[in-house]
Amino acid sequence: MAAVQARGLYQFDGDASNGEISFLADEILTIVRQDIGEGWWEARKETGEQGLIPETYVELLSIPEPQFPPPPPPNFPVDLPVQTPTYNNVNHGDGQTEDWDDEWDDDDDQSSNSTAKQSYNNNNEPQGTGNFGLSAPKRERKQISPTSDMSKYGTVKSSFNRFSHFVKLGGDAYIMGQVNHEVRETDLIKIIETNDGPEWTPLQSPYTCTVSSPKKESKMKGLKSFITYHLTPSFSNIQVSRRYKHFDWLHERLVEKFICIPIPALPDKQISGRYEEDFIQERMRMLQQWIDRMVRHPVIAHSDVMLHFLTCTNDKKWKEGKRKAEKDPYLAGKFFLCLQTPPHSCDMKAVEAQMEVFCRFVMNMNENCKSIIAINNDFSKKHMGPFKREFQKIGHSYKNLSTTFALEEGAYSLQLTKAIDFMGDSYCSIGDMFEKQPPKDLFPLIESLSEYRGILQTYPDVLKVHEGAVGKTKDCLKLQEEGKMTDGEVQNVMQRADTISFGTLAEMHNFHHERVKDYKDMMQNYLKSQIEFYKQITSKLEASLAMFDNA
Structure with missing residues (x-):
């Protein structure tokens, strides 16, 4: 396979203690690995020195043709008939069925808030080994101490590298002008200047949303059971049915898109006792609290993904909206392209x-x-x-x-x-x-x-x-x-x-x-x-x- 080469866009002064190497702008590097994660690659210089580099500091010069291994031989008789499972659809009483759940994992336990996934540690992070003799990145929640692992902003320093979070979210690419996209007028989010400082434009049409009527339903002829909740936004008074996994999907979309807005976590997952009445009522109350917070936010309340979640009742339109939200061109660092800011500049020291x-x-x-x-x-x-x-x-x-x-x-x-x-x-x-x-x-x-x-x-x-x-x-x-x-x-x-x-x-x-x-x-x-x-x-x-x- 031909080697992948890259050219340095900017000078980078690496930290050798973190396994990083330094390089100059326009220097040619050979990319050894691109699966390090968190915005980092492994590269080798012409001198033979090898180590980590930030991927946003280089541009690829050559991309080799992929080589695929031959398919493995079948380990089962090829003439066995294939059994196609039959799913029970959920009817909402309007003549439409909710079969769009089939795109999702069937088990409610497989969510971003679950604590029951296999091959993951206690904090929902994959287990793995480090590179270059370094320890693998530690992502356990740390106790914040004023004297130890603090950055000057009061946040916990990363023990792996200096730019991981900012680079990973595309902040580095945005600030260096490496991302550009024509933003439609309807996608712009205006920030206004007030006596208190910059603020989001207030909601022009505030609304509320109720979470009610929890109901146990099932599919796959009763093999899979789950609880649905009825959501009724005040601007339409049209009821939609949502499961916990749909809330979890919305949470993931909001976290991925609005990187300068803190999105509180959903109520924790529970494996046993999740169909008990007390637990169902408690979860419904906490989901109501979470929805109340989201629909009051001046940016989130009228975002496309939020409105899609609260209003879509049609199977086909749901799938289209789901794919659109997952391919949103303004995710993470690109979200800042949508911000329409006051005309003056900021005083860096004051900020x-x-x-x-x-x-x-x-x-x-x-x-x-x-x-x-x-x-x-x-x-x-x-x-x-x-x-x-x-x-x-x-x-x-x-x-x-x-x-x-x-x-x-x-x-x-x-x-x-x-x-x-x-x-x-x-x-x-x-x-x-x-x-x-x-x-x-x-x-x-x-x-x-x-x-x-x-x-x-x-x-x-x-x-x-x-x-x-x-x-x-x-x-x-x-x-x-x-x-x-x-x-x-x-x-x-x-x-x-x-x-x-x-x-x-x-x-x-x-x-x-x-x-x-x-x-x-x-x-x-x-x-x-x-x-x-x-x-x-x-x-x-x-x-x-x-x-x-x-x-």
């Missing part, structure tokens, strides 16, 4: 300062939410255990006293005995009230805080894109000083970096606006419920007090 403050905010808020969740979890357990027991102990002690007083049957003592007995009943009832209170206020509060933790935990990857853009811009400014890039080339790089900054800042401000609204509602609802709870307790105590007026 960096804002990002550093925001990163500290995200980290601290994540820890705060974690702490409040833990404290309130403990508080809810006390409501349902110790608090209930203690109030009922108090109540029973007063009832025991009233039983003793009842031994004296004098008329002058009767009302006092009744009052003390009533007081004991009141305290027992208060104990029951404590047990029943957490689902009314503490659990909803914990659920809302947990949702925000899910959003916050996706932010490091979003911020790494901006960090990569800033780092790349600085590299280009250095090359300009060395006379290796022209003023025009650097200016173009800075303009594209500004676009990434505008998108990141717009999403940052959207997050803060949503946070203020959500936390206001969250705390108001919690306090209203608490006030009502303690009013009921006060009412019971006042009723007990009134009983003694006639004693």
Whole structure:
């Protein structure tokens, strides 16, 4: 097979400790492997030096003809008849059947959120070995420490290379002008300048969507069972039926396309007990929470893929829309081509300062939410255990006293005995009230805080894109000083970096606006419920007090 050769587009100073090699612009390299992953290839220089290079820094000069091995001999009798499985279609009552599921994996467990896949580690990453004697990339979720694996933006540094996330998402190719596509007017996303800074254009036609009516259905003559949910968007009031795997598909599309927008994870997969009523209702509530978040977002709410998910009821149109979404020309780094930004440029230092403050905010808020969740979890357990027991102990002690007083049957003592007995009943009832209170206020509060933790935990990857853009811009400014890039080339790089900054800042401000609204509602609802709870307790105590007026 002929060797694949590539020419350096830019100078690259490799880090030998990471197995990288350095090369110059226009230097010819021989590509040894193109399956390293994360935007890296293995190459060999004319001097014989061999190592990793970033694929976006080179262009291929020759592509050899593929050579295919001969097909293996059949290991089964060729005259055996082929049995074609028959599938049960799901009828939605409108004369159409939902057979488009057949394009998907049949098992709900095979999803991007599943923890049950074979040959993967505990974090859903493929097991594999490293290259050049290096350890394989470690992608386990790390505990973020202020002193160890931190980049200056507060995100975790990659232990494998310096550009992996930014390059992998196409950020490097975008900022160097290697991707270009004519963007239609309808695909443009306008960012406006406000007193608070760049913001997404507000939703012109806000809407809501309800998730309801979970139903167990099956196909393949009952061999495959699953739960469907009815989704009803307010702008059409037309009901569509979706399974968890369809939510999972939408989640993957949103994450792949909107790389400067944090997309919270879906509720976790569950292998056993997934058809139990409590689990189904809990999942439906969490899917509703996730949908609510998506349809409120000024960019996502009216995106083609979101509207397709919420409205398509036709089998043929679904497949067409599904293929269109998966071949979207504006995925990952190319998404920035769609952004229509304010005419002025960004102050790089001011933006960096804002990002550093925001990163500290995200980290601290994540820890705060974690702490409040833990404290309130403990508080809810006390409501349902110790608090209930203690109030009922108090109540029973007063009832025991009233039983003793009842031994004296004098008329002058009767009302006092009744009052003390009533007081004991009141305290027992208060104990029951404590047990029943957490689902009314503490659990909803914990659920809302947990949702925000899910959003916050996706932010490091979003911020790494901006960090990569800033780092790349600085590299280009250095090359300009060395006379290796022209003023025009650097200016173009800075303009594209500004676009990434505008998108990141717009999403940052959207997050803060949503946070203020959500936390206001969250705390108001919690306090209203608490006030009502303690009013009921006060009412019971006042009723007990009134009983003694006639004693």
